[in-house]
Amino acid sequence: MLTSVLVSGLGLGSMYGLIALGFHITYAVSGTVNFAQGSAVTLGAVLGYWLAVGLGWPMPLAVAGALLGCALLGLVVERILVRPFVERGSDAWLLATVAGGIILDNALLFTFGKEPRSLPSALVASPIEVLGAGIYPLQIVIPVVGIAASLALRAVFRGTDLGRVLLAVAQNADAARLMGIDVRRTVACAFALSGLLAGAAGLLIAPLFSVSAEMGALFGIKAFAVAILGGIGSATGVVLAGLLYGLVEAGVTATLGSTYTQIVVFSVIILALALRPDGLLGRAAVNKV
């Protein structure tokens, strides 16, 4: 029981974390988030299915193609749903990305089809037994990928010139321009990276569950909750919050039953934010008067 809760919680949790990292990156660089992030999860899975099953591409190629598609989606979202509003000083990007998500979800519904499909993968062919619980190999791969991605991101931000450029844009976009940094392109890159992470999450979950035109919606909301709980400005916080969220969800389901999962989880969110208004590892801005 405990093993299955741990595996299930860590697996889903690292997925939430991966998607939430996408929220984190765009927020850190531009102060905006893409509320169509859930649709990017769907797109990753759907493209992967279409390339691998529909067109018969070899899996690595299909994965690469799907990730590229999601990165492109990020660019498009930034260009038409975010930038026009940010440049006019409007907050309407928030609703624009929500509307974009609705459009994309429905467009996928009509192109991909209305019924869920299964994405075959060698990693879910047969379960292996770990500590008395049956686990698909993919369930081990998922948290590894999730944590590796967050560590890599952290390393990029802390240790490379590119990371410093991203941080500079986040802290003061005008000053960054004066350093010769192309802020627009940087923000666009952040959205592409964000889309790519969501797509990766979609590809990883798809074989475990199923591919459908609406699979991403709930993941998107939960991942946003995770991003906020972790402190949307902190990559480490976001990933930790993801794991924690997954474990709490699995734990509550296992002990109290699934009916109370949502009630408990959403109460915890409100309580946690009331106690830590800037998230788990978020840093409060100094209250300068």
Add this chain to the structure above:
Amino acid sequence: MSLRNLALRNLSLRSVRLQALRPTRAGFGRLALLSLLAGLAALGPSRAAEPVRIGLVTALSGQSAKSGEAISRGIGLAIDEINAKGGVLGRPLELVARDDEANPSKGVLAARELIQRAGVAALIGGLDTPVSMAIVPIANQMKVPFVGPWAAGTGITRNGAADNYAFRVSAVDALVDEALVAYAVKTYGAKKPGMILVNNAWGESNQQGLVAALKAASLPAAGIEKYEANDVDMVPQLTRLREAGADALFLVGNVGPSAQVVKSLDRMGWSVPVISHWGPAGGRFDELAGPSAAKVHFIQTFTFAGNEAPKAKAVLAALKAKYPAIKSMADVTPAVGIANAYDATHLIALAIAAAGSTEGPKVRDGFYRIATYPGLIKTYEAPFAPGRHDALGPQDYVFTRFQNGEIVAVTQ
């Protein structure tokens, strides 16, 4: 332009679009031209053969969209047949479809709009029990017959209203649950079955039904577990059922989560008989659930596969002719949706004909006067009577399973 004409124009647009499903450039051009013509025609005085409108409120988008498509196809085929024979009361039948997004309040809105604005003579419902439950009070209050071709919630037809306008050509949860329990006992010798149910009105309806059926069979329940429609991992719930000593599982849920239940069982390495409501029929269950899908036995009112009845063959051929998208048996998997809706539409037409009018109360009484209808599922003999609004009963249920993408009857 009045609201009415606007609605008419949209209707014509829809019926045209159904024929031009492939969006070629020429198709769009033609579509635009036709809808313009239709709009002009609607403005004109020609109202000689004012059609009799039948409303449909179902999920046309979202994860239940496939069921909506099946229902639409069943109705469409029946309407074609009826209109080819001159319609009812000398007027053609016309379908007006609305998307409820599987959301009850959207469904209520759509039902009101169809009744009050489009003036439908009868309403057909969809897959989701919560939506149908929401529409029933409206139909009763506005005195328009509401016929369910899918949603099985017991309370839909047994709604306690003095003046009941809700009919159904589909399974009934209370009866299905009795059949499930009987099947579990007879086939698997179950002594302590557990339940794994979706946490919505449909699950709740079956929880009541199963609990009552188990009590009637004096069997204990190992446990009642629920999951959310969006859940992707049911191992925790199933683990508790296993620890409680369940020797068979009753499964209620749509195809997606049903597949997750099977996969979770696989991961746990727990081989237990699964007897399911008809959720798995709603999609490619065997593809989603993998090889273990075949172990799940589920209830149906109808299958095309292995059905040698001439009527079934004829309808299948007609379907393939009308909807070129149907290529294999896998494309008619929610056969119950097609068959129930097909029979329901014919029954509605018969009721209107018997009533000699499209007024709600008269049509309702018309249902009671239907004598014989040789339908797709069976030959109906006086299918409805006051106090008996369900045309199908336990004798019409068959247990099926998936085999190579097709739903086939379980041969015992």
Add this chain to the structure above:
Amino acid sequence: MLQPKRHPLRAPAAMPLAILALTAAGLGLVALSQGYTHFVIALVALTVVAGTGLNVLLGLAGLISFGHAGFYALGAYASAILTLSGLSFWLALPAAGLLTALVGALLAVPAMRVKGPYLAMMTIAFGFLVEHGLVEGGALTGGQNGLVITAGPVLFGEALAERGLAILSVLGAGLSLYGFHRLRLARLGRAMRAVRDSEAAAASLGFDPVRVKTAAFAISAGLTGLAGAVLPPLMLFIAPSSFPFSQSILFVLSVVVGGAGTVLGPLCGALVTVLLPELLAGLAEYRLIFFGLTTLVVLWLVPAGIVGTLARLLPRAADARAPRAGDGSALPRREDGEPLVIEGLGISFGGIRAADGVSLTAAAGRVTSLIGPNGAGKTTVLNMVSGFYRPDAGAIRLGRRDLAGASAHAIARAGIARTYQTTRLFGSLSVLDNVALAVAPGSLLRRSTAGDAGHAAALLAFAGYAGPLDRPAAELPHVDRRLVEIARALAGGPKVLLLDEPAAGLTRADTDRIGSLLRRISESGVAVILVEHDMPLVMGTSDHILVMDAGRPIATGAPAEVRRDPAVLRAYLGGAETPARPRAAPWQGPADPVLASHRLRAGYGAAPVLDDLALSVRPGETVALLGANGAGKSTAMRALSGLLRPVQGSIVLADRPVAELPAHAIARLGLALVPEGRQVFPELTVIENIRLGARGRGGRIDPAEIEALLDRFPRLRERAGSRAGLLSGGEQQMLAIARGLMARPRILLLDEPSLGLAPAMINTLYGVVADLRDRGITILIVDQMAALALTVADRGYVLEQGRVVAEGSAAELQADKGLEAAYLGAA
């Protein structure tokens, strides 16, 4: 004077009349239609009520909620459960409203602590919590099956069917729109906007932000709950799934699309969000795509919302102006003045003692100044006195009350008012409302009277403000913002007035006027406490001075004593008389400019700030750009560097036209702007900041180059590894210049380098600038302290209203008495 001619649609009575007409139209529509149309009208009207509720939160208090479907659901369930248990609908309706208002107030408690996306998430969680709570509500809520409503409301023995409910809803919509209109103009509504625009400033006017936000949440939730309470008899069925997350988004959408903060916005929004799906119903499964697309198009076309955008098309009223008052006018004298006594005040931030043992007595009717180098802790002391920081040692006494540790709003009500280093006006409120709101500190329910407005106008005149009264404060130029902020601080009749660098960024002439204003304020019996770097202002107006350094007081006394104190000279004033730093030999170089502009026009709105600006800077030259506040100096720097686009006319940098290029491209061509306010990257270390300076030029960074820079700025070497945000103002300025030099620029632009710096630091800074000049770096410098800039410049331009009105060598400009009086101020 206060009643200018208005456009009829902007007349005060126009809005109530419009609401009345719209309500009548709605009722007329009900009378003329039937059946389904009634139902749709009722839905639109209820969405208006709910949207107006959200508008209170979003449009007035500036708080987002993605959980209003939760309140809608609570209202609906409360009304349904109460009526099903036999209570009359007419009692259930207000009960449902009260219940949701209470829940709203409760949600405000945790919601108060979070902002922006965090608040969005908390409200999303609330919405889901309500939905799932209703699912698990058992027999009470009917679980997933929901509740079927059998009996509708009865009025005068008649059961209200759809027609009656439609009439009820339309009336409710009209009432809620009117209520919103009244609320927006009432003190409570203005206080909400004030808290939104600047929470700190609202608190220092005595408004308790917690109470104001709680009120906003409660009103908002209550209205939305009332709307929900009408749903059950209308829908005849409610279930948890009737109130999904998407409903919350639709509410936000209807407010934003209509125009947040406008009275009629929710009406417009409801028409779009309810009627559009109705019209698209025939599209069946394609309608969500169309709905999404339509939403996007509306957002693209009218980002300020439909009503907001239309309102901008109405002609503006002629500006009302404050009555002219001579510089000699006085405040009514107050005799109950009390001294503010500070004893042993101290506070630490993360182990650093930001203030320690600060004692000060500010007598009524006197000006007491607090001076010291940057980072000395002066503003920290002000923040403790005004209640933003809680001191960990010492006392703050006004009369007999000890105020140490009291909240900002309590301190404001005790009679201590303040202004801020960067002004904190309520940008969306008019100038007059900014001041009128402060008349009764903290009072939310007081009726605003014509007397308040008159008093406010008089105070504005007293402060020397002569601009328009009806303008939103956000549109004011810098000087006026300072004056309005002082008038606002005076409006509550304070005993103590705290001013934080009121002269920062002002010209000599404007600073002198501030000085006279401060004297007149203190003469009325107010204790004035001034934090300021401008020595002529401090020395000319103060009765008593306290000098601080590194958090500790180092000297105290009358201006003359302090000026001679050796400790003060060492720490702060160190050669306050900036020496001239002419070149050893006059500049000579090629005549082809590095940077030139020709007929340059640029601005932020309709009126250009720069008008046909022509200037040129030649290689190796140092050129000063001078002028009064608002002459366009900083705008010129932003336009030249590419931060402000688009511009008309030409800018040529090293023979390349760059007027079309964005800032980063210009930076790569070798123009380095050291921007106003330094703008270092606060979370990066000093070294990382410097390295980023080389980003635009590309190529490898030679460690020796960084070493050389650290040699030139030894204070940066000491702090090389610390985060730039922790540096003092002077150190940040050095860092910004070092960062600019890393680009090895063809030309270095310095925008207001001395702003906010202590005299000794300014002196050091200008030494650095002179040194750079002598090393052959081309410099264009803007400084409010014109005399300072001319100490290093070879040549200068004087701007007035965006044009060059004079140019000449530094010596010529310094010698021109006329220019000095008009633009540079007598130093």
